[in-house]
Amino acid sequence: MAARTRRAEIGVVDLARELGISTATVSRALNGSAAVRPELAERVRQHAESRGYVANRLARALSANTSRAFVGFMIPYVDTPAYSAVAAELARLLSADGTQMILTITENDPERELRQLRELLASRVAGLVISTSTGVLEDTKRLLTRLPVVELHRASGIDAPGVFSDDEQTLAESVLHLAALGHRRIGYLGTPTALSNGESRLRGVRRGTELAGLGRDAVTVCLPEPTQENGYRGALELLGRSPAPTALLIGGGALSIGAARAVRASGRRLPDDLSLVVYGDPSWFALSDPPLTTIAVPYPELASRAARLLLGRLDGVAGGGLAAGGGLAGGGPNLIKPELIVAGSTGPPGG
Template sequence: MATIQDVARHAKVSIATVSRVLNGTAHVNPEVVTRVRAAIEALNYQPSRAARLLRANHSSIIGLLISDIQNPFFTTLIRGVEDVAHRNGYSLILCNSDENPQKEQQSIEVLCAERVAGVLVVPTREQPHILQPFHQHHIPVVAVDRRIKDASTDVILIDNQRGVYDAILHLHTNGYRRIGIISGPKTVTTGRERLEGYRQALKDVGLPRDPQLERNGTFKQEDGYQLTQELLDVQPPIDALFVGNNVMTIGALEAITARGLRIPDDIALVGFDEMPWAALSAISLTTVTQPVYELGSTAALRLFQRLQQPETCSRQEIMLAPTLCIRGSSRPPEPEHSACEEMTSHR
């Protein structure tokens, strides 16, 4: 691919002259202009998008950096962001960190190089230095789904503690007493907050905390399978299991099925995140359902507020409420029905 240096050599002029011809920012001898344009055509030179944006001093593109593109949760989140971006005349660049801090940093560098107008980030860590490149380039940032320790960054969240708290309360009300949990990594706030909600619920209903019943995974299916196997070996056995995200719940279902156990006859199961098949499969699954589309659209709206009124926007933390969808997987065997109940805080 030809560069501006190649064009300059071909036309026998300086790089600055090529730049002036491209930008039209200064008078250039018509014969030189003709020569430069001929070189551009001959070499099929395409100015970089970053250079064009630099000249225009604005961009109609926003970036979205998510943590796991294979997770269906993010499909809905992306749609919420993209719909708002489209209504505002913006396009979207999507990056995936795959929960890898090094890959996350590379994606941040790409977004800065593209001089995007603003960025939405699902961070892999809480440390504020992650966002420093955006601040250095004066690119507005909104954190989504996970907290970050940056006093200047807006954050749009789901009330994770509340979601798990009410799910455990529901299990206790239905008679379950040995309730295990598979939560996410403690390095991200979603993992820690869901574990905190579980522990607080046990405390409030008078159940002792048993560290044997707690596991932390990576939000991946294989961890859901492996950690469920571990919890099924605990004695006395668990009679219910809460799983901290949709992908790990699939792994948990595989592990329970592999043991020949029946849901809910042998073990009750509740997952965090709705799945399209949750109410349709042979095992109708109780879930803590997040307003994922609203999470993405709210984050995008907040970013556009920052773009339109950068001097008047003070930091905001917006927390959305989840919904507990009660189905057959968390009940004693009886005629099943489904009732999605808006959760109310018991704290």
């Protein structure tokens, strides 16, 4: 009796040829990329399932003896130090565990965020690390209850553990640092208080102002959406006030990059004409001349704790255990304090 011929496995190339589109488009659609129109992505997925591609993919994941082959990482922006650094480290850590990360970028758009979450759920991701948009929708919060979730940077009020930068204390220390140098007019450029981290940072600024014995009007506040362009515009707006601040304190990584550009464009010299404290990765800001005083956030540690916490939750779902480094479900250990690194961009008013 002749041996039965094994049916060739359907691949991305076959799907692309049958649909009349590129292999790159098919791959993006199957991986939940936001770069593919939702209607086209759905057509690709339906065709792939009808041809057995999705079933084969799931079979490979099951044969690898894992229930967590794919997880999602949903962020509002990728062109910021905070999210790009965490994304790279998180992907590395998850890959070492045999788990692949699917990155989606919402552009801080709540409707887009909801669509992308639905796509991730349809792709059967095992879990999700998410930094929600400013105006996260209630429908999104409801869908997030369907799978293990870890929040990062921003708390949305859902019942899920998270890993956050403990900004309040370090922002207070930054105000105290500037006040000790003699500054009595400080411009604070931070993120909106609709975001949990924006609220905690402003709370730190207020607490530092009080501890320094400054009047509440000593700090002028500007709270735009955290983009580089808004950092540029916001810094110029603060510097254009009368009287102008003698120091700027920036509460956000993307805002810091834009603000540094604005200070240079204004022609002010650091620290002779203006003191500047920025937020984020000190390795970037050390390249400035002079190096910038920085609220240094340990992004690799944030990524490490988020990965351990998510994998621990997945192990708990699948096998009732908790990964090494467990015990992270409590609020305290999930708060990571940034460090104020004083450099050449801060000094007494007027030099």
